[in-house]
Amino acid sequence: MKILQQVLFIFLLIIFLAAIPSIIEIDPAEKNISWNWSGLGKGIGDFMNEILNGSLGTYQIGNQIRYISDDIFGYFLTSFSILLAGVLSVIVIGLMLGIFLSQLRITRFIHMLLNVLSAIPDFILIIFSLVLAIKIYEVTGVRIIAFSPESGVLNIWFPMVLTAIAPTLYLFKLIAVQYYQTSAEDYIRTAVSKGMGTNYINFQHVYKNIEPFIIAELTKVVSLAIGNLFIIEYLLNVPGITKFIFQSNQFQPVAIGLFSMLLISFIIYMSIRFVLYIFKRGFIYE
Amino acid sequence: MAEKLLEIKHLKQYFNIGRPNQVKAVDDVTFDIYKGETLGLVGESGCGKSTTGRTIIRLYDATGGQVLFNGEDVHGKKSKSELKKFNRKMQMIFQDPYASLNPRMTVADIIAEGIDIHGLAKGKKNRMERVYQLLETVGLNKEHANRYPHEFSGGQRQRIGIARALAVEPEFIIADEPISALDVSIQAQVVNLMKKLQREKGLTYLFIAHDLSMVKYISDRIGVMYFGKMVELAPADELYKNAMHPYTKSLLSAIPLPDPESERTRRRILYDPAAHHYEENEKVEMRELAPGHLVFCSEKEFEQYKTQYKK
Numbered sequence: 001m002k003i004l005q006q007v008l009f010i011f012l013l014i015i016f017l018a019a020i021p022s023i024i025e026i027d028p029a030e031k032n033i034s035w036n037w038s039g040l041g042k043g044i045g046d047f048m049n050e051i052l053n054g055s056l057g058t059y060q061i062g063n064q065i066r067y068i069s070d071d072i073f074g075y076f077l078t079s080f081s082i083l084l085a086g087v088l089s090v091i092v093i094g095l096m097l098g099i100f101l102s103q104l105r106i107t108r109f110i111h112m113l114l115n116v117l118s119a120i121p122d123f124i125l126i127i128f129s130l131v132l133a134i135k136i137y138e139v140t141g142v143r144i145i146a147f148s149p150e151s152g153v154l155n156i157w158f159p160m161v162l163t164a165i166a167p168t169l170y171l172f173k174l175i176a177v178q179y180y181q182t183s184a185e186d187y188i189r190t191a192v193s194k195g196m197g198t199n200y201i202n203f204q205h206v207y208k209n210i211e212p213f214i215i216a217e218l219t220k221v222v223s224l225a226i227g228n229l230f231i232i233e234y235l236l237n238v239p240g241i242t243k244f245i246f247q248s249n250q251f252q253p254v255a256i257g258l259f260s261m262l263l264i265s266f267i268i269y270m271s272i273r274f275v276l277y278i279f280k281r282g283f284i285y286e
Numbered sequence: 287m288a289e290k291l292l293e294i295k296h297l298k299q300y301f302n303i304g305r306p307n308q309v310k311a312v313d314d315v316t317f318d319i320y321k322g323e324t325l326g327l328v329g330e331s332g333c334g335k336s337t338t339g340r341t342i343i344r345l346y347d348a349t350g351g352q353v354l355f356n357g358e359d360v361h362g363k364k365s366k367s368e369l370k371k372f373n374r375k376m377q378m379i380f381q382d383p384y385a386s387l388n389p390r391m392t393v394a395d396i397i398a399e400g401i402d403i404h405g406l407a408k409g410k411k412n413r414m415e416r417v418y419q420l421l422e423t424v425g426l427n428k429e430h431a432n433r434y435p436h437e438f439s440g441g442q443r444q445r446i447g448i449a450r451a452l453a454v455e456p457e458f459i460i461a462d463e464p465i466s467a468l469d470v471s472i473q474a475q476v477v478n479l480m481k482k483l484q485r486e487k488g489l490t491y492l493f494i495a496h497d498l499s500m501v502k503y504i505s506d507r508i509g510v511m512y513f514g515k516m517v518e519l520a521p522a523d524e525l526y527k528n529a530m531h532p533y534t535k536s537l538l539s540a541i542p543l544p545d546p547e548s549e550r551t552r553r554r555i556l557y558d559p560a561a562h563h564y565e566e567n568e569k570v571e572m573r574e575l576a577p578g579h580l581v582f583c584s585e586k587e588f589e590q591y592k593t594q595y596k597k
Contacts, residue, residue, distance in 0.1 A: 185385050186380040186381075186382055186385040186386035187385065187386055187387055187388040189340075189345060189378075189380065189386075190378065190380060190386055190450070191399075192345055193340075193343045193344070193345055193373070193376075193377070193378045194373055194377070194399070194400055194403065194454075195369055195370055195372075195373030195403075196399075196403065204391075204399075205388055208388065208390040208391070209388070209389065209390050
């Protein structure tokens, strides 16, 4: 019942968000904003009609009108792969630096660096990374990024890296704090006094106790990554799902875009949970 | 005379060495522990009792001195197999039964961890049999094996901690305030269990505590620590009857008695380290006042204590 309520609430929220451009009207002559609530009803009606007729509708790019169904699969796949790679790297880097390699001296230096970086807002980090990539091209002639959607990997790998930055800083800080807290517990001292190795203690005792925090924060990590994806796809001209949201203010593409984004985040969340489960079953004695 | 199991010689454990905030947690401490005995270690909070225990078991690398276990240097360079052998012989029970058990592991896994690492069980069935046996030894039953620590009371958790320590058949157990976090009614149960196990398995204990009446009850000998130094070491009865060092006297005067009349008239002796008036090059060390009764004092104080000593 609770899940049904949540699903209904999310559905209505997305519909409302998608309808906002058609509800709000700006009167340039009067210089004021007016609310046109009839736009909401019309938008929902059209949207439901299209869906019930087995069509996703159309969207507009410049002067072109295209079918959403023609482009949605490619856009979905692009956004999904960027987000999956980004969130997976967040988990891997967070776990490696936060737990398994935290004893190394170089990791301590990286800890310090990441702590400094985490004080900088994520959109500044993204813009700084873009400027850096351009400077690298100017100095060395090596192309790191490409703004053309036809550039293949060059148009994809940099967004993957940028998507991972802010969530990595967030998750790493969380894991590092939990690690220091957990490693001071008496059961860790007991394990040390029994002569167990660092790796064994990290896997059997530390990871087991940090895992619930990672799972609890996973939704936050995915939402941070999605927030960054909006900025990155727009700035780097990536042909992802946000094209439906940014390219037009029509109800249909915005609603489809937001629903697709929700589906992507759900699949990513479940995939990471599955990866963590496999990791636990594979490496940790239960 | 019983055989020495552990010899602690001039043990030093300093923290923040070379910095302005250097701490001498354990400073030149020397004592022996004999096979089958319980040596109680008492002193106020922060005097270095727990650090002494942790340094003995190698939780900390000693700054100086030696810890000899069955004649072998514990802190000396050791191969992996030697270390493994040593780790099996020496176990530790911690103060807080809530923090000393991994909340994400079942009781069976907690107890069997040592068994697995040292390969003491052949197969899963044998492993579980040993776990059940250990649970019964500490007064729990086999139904408890698949539960998690949060499902137990403090006393039961401490019993699990004891079972975990016993799992590898150790010779020596460092009990770091094992009853401090327990309810008074449970404290006696746990101490009696430890005494019973000592009789049955010939264990040797280093019992760290600050409950002086409980220490007297369980210990054969008692060492008193103050500010990182051992100030008095004597057989339990002897220490309570003939305390010589002013700090020991102060500590004993703080023991509450279950008698309102004597509590009203009880005079607390305060200890002031400046009262010793040691001269600059005066040698202050542990001196034997009577057989087995050592006091940390200067030559002048030693002569004074000898006259005060009641035979």
